[in-house]
Amino acid sequence: METFTEASWYEKKENSIVKCTLCPHNCIIKPGKTGICLVRRNIEGILYAENYAVLSALHFDPVEKKPLYHFYPGQGVLSIGTFGCNLKCSFCQNSDISQNGIRDPERKALTDPQEIINEALDIKGNIGIAYTYNEPVIWFEYVRDVAKVAEKAGLKNVMVSNGFINETPGREMIEFTDAFNIDLKGFTEDFYKKHTSSSLEPVKETIKTIHKAGKHLEITNLVIPTLNDDPVVFEKMVEWIALETGENTVLHLSRYYPHFKVSLPPTEVKKLSGFYKIAKKYLKYVYLGNVADPAMGNNTLCPVCNSEVIVRNGYKTWTSGLDQQGKCKNCGLKIIEHI
Ligand code: SF4
Structure with a gap:
């Protein structure tokens, strides 16, 4: 203890x-x-x-797997997770580590943040540390301690989060993080209450605060049949994203597969394609995730000249349509800030 x-x-x-x-x-x-x-x-x-430094997973992943598509595309990030979650999503895709508390309390392998930084620095092509797999908000202290050492070592800090955090700790978390993928799970309080046992408003506030702080932000929305796939509500969500965080905000629409307590069939691809078209009315960069056809909705097109600037196939990425400053080679539009 x-x-x-x-x-x-x-x-x-x-x-x-x-x-x-x-x-x-x-x-x-x-x-x-x-x-x-x-x-x-x-x-x-x-x-x-009690989950401080109790790691459930440690992998070197492509940044695209977080998913982050506009943050050092094609590079890798050392990714760590612990146990627990402050949400109770019935459709959780990582329930084995998020919904059971700590299964193996002896697994305190990397208590000293410097140990994980040393490991991160040894990996060729690693941009930094990603706090992911389970919800990093609830291992705030470990994220903060590792992130501060990482920053001093010249590494980037990436957080994959549900954004359900109070304002003051949220602001501190944003200070020591370079890039976020925030899971916006739906766009009604009713959905958040029934299916995640939390609430939407704090997540919206976190998203706005990240944007105002000028940190890199991408948003993921898992589209689940009948639970959060009302096109009218979806359109309100993308309209809100464009209004609050700008039309350059990257949105990942992810295909749901049955998991944990939800056994509904997987999201129909034509539903995702319809949502893709709605989202593209408001946002320049929209991607489809968990879809079998690797070319479908995964490549980055220049929104001005329509050139293919980044090509993705699975987790393989080619940035040959971009120059070294992240601009479209064809028309010069700046597309990627962090390259
Ligand atoms: S307030 Fe949130 S972080 Fe704190 S114990 Fe409750 S669920 Fe966990």
Whole structure:
């Protein structure tokens, strides 16, 4: 127990009860219990992040796998995850690590952030560290400690998150992160409440704050048949994205497959294609994910001259249509800021 790291965001209440203030659940936690995320535990009136440095996975992945399509395209990022999640999505695609708490508490392999940085620096073609696989908000302390050392070492920090975080810790998280992929799971409070046990408004606020801070932002929307595939609601969502974060915001429309508690059939490709067309009315860069045809909705076209500037096949990427500044070789339009 004493090896756990004390949580950064909580308030002490009477009778050794604590209130976690990291995410909008603001859990009131009695001694011995955890919050909704299953990994922030009250031990005798002190809140601990018991998943600190308890890694569930460590892989060197293409950045495209996060997915990030406009952030150092074609390069790789050392990706780590732990356990737990502050959302309870019935359709979770990573439920084995996100919904069970810590399965193997002895697995504290890389407690010292410098160890992971040393590993990251040893990998050729690595741009940095990605905090991913399960929700990084709920391992805030480990992300922060690793990210600060990473920044000093000249590495980039990438976060793949549901964006469900309170404003003050959210602002700190944005400061030490270079690029985000935020999962915008739907666009009604009803959907968020019923299918994720959380709420939409804080996620929208996080997205706006990331954009205002000038950090790289891409958004993913998993399209699930009957649950969040109303075209009218979808159009409102893409309209909102364009209004709040600009028409250059990258949107990934991801195909759902049955997982965890949802056994609906996979999203029809023609539904995704229809959503792609709606999104393209508002946004310049829209991609389809989890679709068998590798060429479908995966390449980057210059929005001015329509040249193919980035070609993707699976996780192989060719940027031969771009110059070294990330501009279209044909017409000179700046497309990629980070290359
Ligand atoms: S981070 Fe976990 S413990 Fe804290 S408020 Fe959110 S769900 Fe509750």
